[in-house]
Amino acid sequence: MSKSTETMEKIVALCRRRGFIFGSSEIYGGIGGFWDYGPLGVELKRNIKDCWWHDMVRNPPPGPDGRKFQMVGVDCSIIMNPKVWEASGHVGGFADPMVDCKECNARFRADQVYSLFLLKGPSIEHLRDAVEYNASHPKDHLKPEIEVFACSVEANSVTETLDVAGDVVRAASKARNIGKYKKFTPETKLRGVSSRSGTLFCTTEAGEDIQVHVEALATDDSATARPCPKCHAEDSLTESREFNLMFETNTGALQDSTSKVYLRPETAQGIFVNFKNVMDTTRVKIPFGIAQIGKAFRNEINPRNYTFRSREFEQMEIEFFCNPNESKMWYEFWRDVRIKWYESLGIQSDKLRPREQGEDELAHYSDACTDIEYMFPFADEPQELEGVAHRGSFDLMAHGKASKGKETAFAVLDDATKERFVPHVIEPSAGVDRFTLATITEAYSFDENRASPEFMKFHPRLAPIKAGVFPLVAKDGLPELAEPIYADIRKHFSCQYDAKQSIGKRYARMDEAGTPFCFTIDHETKEQGTVTVRNRDDASQEKIDKSRCLEYLRDKLGL
RNA sequence: GCGGGUGUAGCUCAGUGGUAGAGCGUCACGUUGCCAACGUGAAUGUCGUCGGUUCGAAUCCGAUCACCCGCUCCA
Numbered sequence: 001m002s003k004s005t006e007t008m009e010k011i012v013a014l015c016r017r018r019g020f021i022f023g024s025s026e027i028y029g030g031i032g033g034f035w036d037y038g039p040l041g042v043e044l045k046r047n048i049k050d051c052w053w054h055d056m057v058r059n060p061p062p063g064p065d066g067r068k069f070q071m072v073g074v075d076c077s078i079i080m081n082p083k084v085w086e087a088s089g090h091v092g093g094f095a096d097p098m099v100d101c102k103e104c105n106a107r108f109r110a111d112q113v114y115s116l117f118l119l120k121g122p123s124i125e126h127l128r129d130a131v132e133y134n135a136s137h138p139k140d141h142l143k144p145e146i147e148v149f150a151c152s153v154e155a156n157s158v159t160e161t162l163d164v165a166g167d168v169v170r171a172a173s174k175a176r177n178i179g180k181y182k183k184f185t186p187e188t189k190l191r192g193v194s195s196r197s198g199t200l201f202c203t204t205e206a207g208e209d210i211q212v213h214v215e216a217l218a219t220d221d222s223a224t225a226r227p228c229p230k231c232h233a234e235d236s237l238t239e240s241r242e243f244n245l246m247f248e249t250n251t252g253a254l255q256d257s258t259s260k261v262y263l264r265p266e267t268a269q270g271i272f273v274n275f276k277n278v279m280d281t282t283r284v285k286i287p288f289g290i291a292q293i294g295k296a297f298r299n300e301i302n303p304r305n306y307t308f309r310s311r312e313f314e315q316m317e318i319e320f321f322c323n324p325n326e327s328k329m330w331y332e333f334w335r336d337v338r339i340k341w342y343e344s345l346g347i348q349s350d351k352l353r354p355r356e357q358g359e360d361e362l363a364h365y366s367d368a369c370t371d372i373e374y375m376f377p378f379a380d381e382p383q384e385l386e387g388v389a390h391r392g393s394f395d396l397m398a399h400g401k402a403s404k405g406k407e408t409a410f411a412v413l414d415d416a417t418k419e420r421f422v423p424h425v426i427e428p429s430a431g432v433d434r435f436t437l438a439t440i441t442e443a444y445s446f447d448e449n450r451a452s453p454e455f456m457k458f459h460p461r462l463a464p465i466k467a468g469v470f471p472l473v474a475k476d477g478l479p480e481l482a483e484p485i486y487a488d489i490r491k492h493f494s495c496q497y498d499a500k501q502s503i504g505k506r507y508a509r510m511d512e513a514g515t516p517f518c519f520t521i522d523h524e525t526k527e528q529g530t531v532t533v534r535n536r537d538d539a540s541q542e543k544i545d546k547s548r549c550l551e552y553l554r555d556k557l558g559l
Numbered sequence: 560g561c562g563g564g565u566g567u568a569g570c571u572c573a574g575u576g577g578u579a580g581a582g583c584g585u586c587a588c589g590u591u592g593c594c595a596a597c598g599u600g601a602a603u604g605u606c607g608u609c610g611g612u613u614c615g616a617a618u619c620c621g622a623u624c625a626c627c628c629g630c631u632c633c634a
Contacts, residue, residue: 017570534594
């Protein structure tokens with residue numbers, strides 16, 4: 001077993017032992033992809049959400065130009081009119097048809113095996129012929145087969161497929177003489193294909209990166225013989241099956257096709273759908289942001305890695321609306337703000353990585369996206385904590401068109417420039433559960449020289465319990481001295497009183513809960529009015545006056 | 560969905576056909592008093608589930624379920 005797996009197992013064990021996280025429905029054998037937070041976990045998660053709301057919504061940092069901007073919140077319903085998900089592209093795009101190979105058991109997303117489908121008619125040679133034919137007859141219509149991207153069984157490499165695909169497109173562009181294809185020359189390099197959006201990513205002769213949309217990209221089951229991309233067995237692929245990643249349910253007592261609704265797969269759409277409501281009822285002006293924290297649901301095919309990929313999870317999302325001229329600036333602003341936020345809560349910067357997504361992995365709505373990734377112990381590569389996406393005006397235009405009949409329905413007027421535009425949107429979308437897991441793995445510390453070798457070094461703002469209050473012994477009047485101190489602190493901070501067992505065990509328990517400070521009321525409290533403060537991180541002790549406990553905590557926690 | 564692994568107390572695990580166990584943790588009482596102290600005692604189990612073989616099954620066989628790991632997938 002690898003060291004990182006071992007660490008992860010210790011973390012999972014501690015989380016269960018101390019009541020951070022339980023598997024959902026455990027007594028019935030559990031249910032994959034769902035998790036429950038216990039008494040300590042819920043405090044931790046609540047602190048994370050409170051910090052985010054405080055730091056992003058109520059006290060957002062100054063903008064890139066020093067300008068202040070407004071942030072407001074909403075809390076939208078999880079179930080919305082299903083048209084929302086049609087307009088947003090989730091109904092079409094979120095349901096991925098999958099095919100399995102009956103020979104080698106490999107599974108592929110149907111629209112991602114485009115390059116290795118054998119379609120009716122053309123082989124590579126046919127296509128090459130067609131390319132030549134069309135090249136020599138530029139005014140003629142294309143041969144029908146050239147409308148289709150394909151490769152034959154002989155084309156075993158993606159490179160070869162792309163070569164031919166490139167030829168096809170170049171020929172097509174020449175034949176059609178369409179302006180936007182003019183940049184294609186024999187030297188054009190095809191770097192990748194996004195079958196989802198039907199986009200080709202190319203580098204031109206001049207080294208310029210361009211995108212071309214292709215309408216006739218064949219991605220369906222029209223093949224007569226479809227070799228498996230992996231083992232090349234013929235006719236081994238199953239019919240494509242829908243793996244709808246959205247949870248479906250029904251409204252109303254009667255269930256029929258008209259009652260079908262979805263559990264939201266992201267909180268963002270609630271914000272877009274309420275954009276006009278917020279504009280009309282709140283005195284916000286572009287640029288401004290709308291924030292929401294809430295649950296979202298995705299039928300992940302294979303939930304793994306503890307709570308990292310759950311089917312029910314919580315998001316903290318901002319949709320920041322700005323002038324398209326300034327969207328790049330705000331995109332970079334939010335990306336940097338969000339990274340700093342994680343660092344401010346104790347995530348080591350060398351475990352954080354901003355990763356700019358490649359063109360071919362961008363979602364259908366996204367112009368640019370930076371994943372903020374964290375190096376979890378369970379993976380070799382950093383994993384996504386948050387995506388900061390430049391969504392352009394995609395969502396507002398899509399909802400404008402679908403709900404009001406025109407894409408510019410949600411355009412706004414800039415008072416200064418008298419310019420009308422549909423705002424661009426920057427979306428920092430963070431996973432609450434993923435960050436909770438990151439804080440847990442980050443906090444987990446092991447030092448065999450300590451009396452309590454395992455301890456959780458939570459950032460003080462996130463610690464589920466801020467302080468312990470212990471009478472050294474449960475007699476001699478010490479509990480009577482400790483109780484008022486506890487009563488005082490608990491009014492302001494999450495705090496635990498414990499008079500049971502030895503002081504060492506109590507410290508150790510607090511170490512596993514990640515409590516930063518413990519106040520011990522001892523005999524000197526009686527005689528000199530001092531209490532002993534014990535620090536979680538180095539087990540050091542100091543004496544302070546018993547009246548200063550709350551003040552000490554406020555000071556040390558910075559709260 | 561495929562392959563591999565694992566299911567016994569809250570946790571870690573022992574138990575290869577004959578009464579269900581240990582350590583840790585938890586709780587109580589006592590002793591003690593500044594880093595998981597000590598003593599005594601207690602609670603906690605459909606041995607994942609169902610079926611079969613057997614006089615007798617945690618143990619052998621079959622099936623099934625769940626979880627973990629790998630593959631696949633993750634808009």
